[in-house]
Amino acid sequence: xxxxxxxxxxxxxxxxxxxxxxxxxSVMRAINYDAFNVKTYFISKDGxxxxxxxxxxxxxxxxxxxxxxxxxxxxxxxxxxxxEKGAIVFPVLHGPMGEDGSIQGFLEILKMPYVGTNxxxxxxxxxxxxxxxxxxxxxxxxxxxxxxIDGDSLxxxxxxxxxxxxxxVFVKPANMGSSVGISQAQNDTELIEAVTLALKYDSRIxxxxxxxxxxxxxxxxxxxxxxxxxxxxxxxxxxxxxYKAKYVDNKVTMAIPAELPTEIAEKMRxxxxxxxxxxxxxxxSRCDFFLSEEGQIYLNELNTMPGFTQxxxxxxxxxxxxxNYTDVIAELVxxxxxxxxxxxxxxx
Numbered sequence: 001x002x003x004x005x006x007x008x009x010x011x012x013x014x015x016x017x018x019x020x021x022x023x024x025x026s027v028m029r030a031i032n033y034d035a036f037n038v039k040t041y042f043i044s045k046d047g048x049x050x051x052x053x054x055x056x057x058x059x060x061x062x063x064x065x066x067x068x069x070x071x072x073x074x075x076x077x078x079x080x081x082x083x084e085k086g087a088i089v090f091p092v093l094h095g096p097m098g099e100d101g102s103i104q105g106f107l108e109i110l111k112m113p114y115v116g117t118n119x120x121x122x123x124x125x126x127x128x129x130x131x132x133x134x135x136x137x138x139x140x141x142x143x144x145x146x147x148x149i150d151g152d153s154l155x156x157x158x159x160x161x162x163x164x165x166x167x168x169v170f171v172k173p174a175n176m177g178s179s180v181g182i183s184q185a186q187n188d189t190e191l192i193e194a195v196t197l198a199l200k201y202d203s204r205i206x207x208x209x210x211x212x213x214x215x216x217x218x219x220x221x222x223x224x225x226x227x228x229x230x231x232x233x234x235x236x237x238x239x240x241x242x243y244k245a246k247y248v249d250n251k252v253t254m255a256i257p258a259e260l261p262t263e264i265a266e267k268m269r270x271x272x273x274x275x276x277x278x279x280x281x282x283x284x285s286r287c288d289f290f291l292s293e294e295g296q297i298y299l300n301e302l303n304t305m306p307g308f309t310q311x312x313x314x315x316x317x318x319x320x321x322x323x324n325y326t327d328v329i330a331e332l333v334x335x336x337x338x339x340x341x342x343x344x345x346x347x348x
Contacts, residue, residue, distance in 0.1 A: 005087040006036045006333065009103070010065065011043040014095030015180045015201065017068070023308035024092045025065050030315075030325040033057045036333075041082050042066045043093070049079045080110060088333050089114040092308060096175050099305045100126035113340030115332045117304040121280040125302045128206045129174045131279065135299060138278045140271050143209045143290065143298045147174075148195055150203035157195070158188050161207060168210035171195055173202035184210065213290035213298070216258055218272045219306075219317035220285040221328070223335050223342075226276055228269040229317040231289070233258035254313055256320045264291065271299055283335050286314045 010024035011017050028038055038055040045068050052066045052075070053059075066072065082089070089112050091103050101123030107114045117125065124130050129147055136142070146160040161169060171194035173181040181201035185191040191207075198205045215234040221227050233255040258265070272287035279302065286306035290298040306314040315325045323331070 003033075003035060003037045004333070005084055006031065006038050007082060007084070007087050007089045008038060008040045009043065009082070009089055009091045009093060010040065011045075011067070012093045012095070012098040013043065013045055013047050014093075014097055014099075016095035016098075017045060019094050019307055019309070020092055020098070021065055021067055023094070023312070026310050026312075027090065027092055027308050027329065028055060028065070029058055029061075031058075031329055032326050035330065039084075039087075040065060041077075042071070043098075044068055044071055047097075048076050049082065051075045051077050051081075079106065083110050083112060087112065088336050090329075090332070090336075091116065091305070094305055094307070095180065096126070100175060108343070111344075113336045115336045116283045117279075117281050117285065118339070118343075121282065122304050124279045125281070125285070125304045127174050127204070128172060128301060129204055131302065132206070134278055135275055138274060140275050140278070140299050141297055143211060143300070145206055145208045148205040148207060150199055150205075154192060154195070157207070158191060161191060165207070165209045170208045170210055171198050172206045172208065173198045174204035174206050175202045211290060211292050211298075213292045214258075215300075216260070216268060216289040216291050217313050217317070218268055218287045218289070219314050219321075220272055220276045220281065220287060220302075221283075221318065221331065221335075223282045223339055226273045226281075228272045228287075229321050230257040231260055231265050231268050232256035232313055232317050232320070234313070254311075254316055256313075256316055260291070264295070264297065267297055271297065275299055275302055282339050284314070284332060286317075 008024050008028060010020045012020055031038055040052040042050040042052050044050060050071060089107055091114055093099055093103055099122060101119040104119045104122050132142060144165055146164055148157045168184050168186045170184055181198050183194040183197055185194045195205055216231045218231050219229040235253045235255050268289050276285050286303045288300040290300055315328055318328045
């Protein structure tokens with residue numbers, strides 16, 4: 001059987017570029033090299049495309065991918081030079097300029113199949129405020145929130161928080177993942193500081209009601225036939241699950257499956273699939289929920305390119321369902337090819 005070519009696209013211009021490198025290195029070691037040859041391309045923080053390593057067998061543990069610290073400028077290429085007929089792209093890119101529909105549009109222009117959600121669903125899920133509006137329209141429960149747009153009155157947003165929410169609140173850039181730019185505010189002064197921080201990452205800010213809740217996550221896999229895993233739980237060793245706790249200090253553990261009543265688990269699986277379909281999702285997503293002390297379910301967000309590091313929840317959730325990391329990647333490739341053929345067939 002001849003091998004297919006899988007292109008891993010990683011790095012990127014967003015603040016989540018370091019997570020992308022960790023994810024890409026995990027993916028390149030989990031791939032079935034009996035079925036695939038692997039080519040890797042790095043996108044620098046300045047947006048340059050760089051040709052990096054190729055693999056025909058599982059790389060040893062000491063092999064590292066190129067980063068912004070080790071970039072070889074002699075290997076910079078034109079972005080379109082990644083094109084290879086018959087190859088499938090795995091864009092292991094997190095955050096803006098990777099998970100927001102931009103790279104998906106680029107790959108569709110190149111006429112290349114790619115792993116993950118399409119242009120529209122990627123951009124919708126990346127924008128927390130737009131996601132809120134869509135999920136409201138289909139009855140998926142969410143925590144109370146207000147929004148702030150750069151240039152709006154800070155006095156007005158404080159008034160909105162007083163009218164609609166209670167401290168503490170969480171302040172988030174609308175277009176960012178991996179807890180980047182997110183902070184908690186306990187009072188008006190901290191709210192202004194949190195909004196100022198979030199504005200470094202986006203001009204549209206989401207302010208959500210803080211609740212005492214368990215953090216539950218489910219994996220989604222599929223195109224038209226959408227499947228959800230059993231829930232897993234994020235067990236934190238810190239009060240706030242921020243970027244540093246998640247990726248640098250690894251101050252979290254995963255409880256898979258989560259200890260939940262069957263009725264709660266099944267409701268979450270139902271809402272996850274409903275939300276994924278509502279945004280037009282395909283391929284994969286990780287759906288993150290809150291479960292309050294009163295037993296209320298709230299969908300927090302859909303992450304259309306979740307972390308694929310060795311301690312990431314998404315592959316572990318599917319492993320619990322009997323599908324190992326290597327097989328998940330293979331299925332994602334199959335789904336990518338299926339969606340590519342469908343998109344091409346729509347171009348009458």
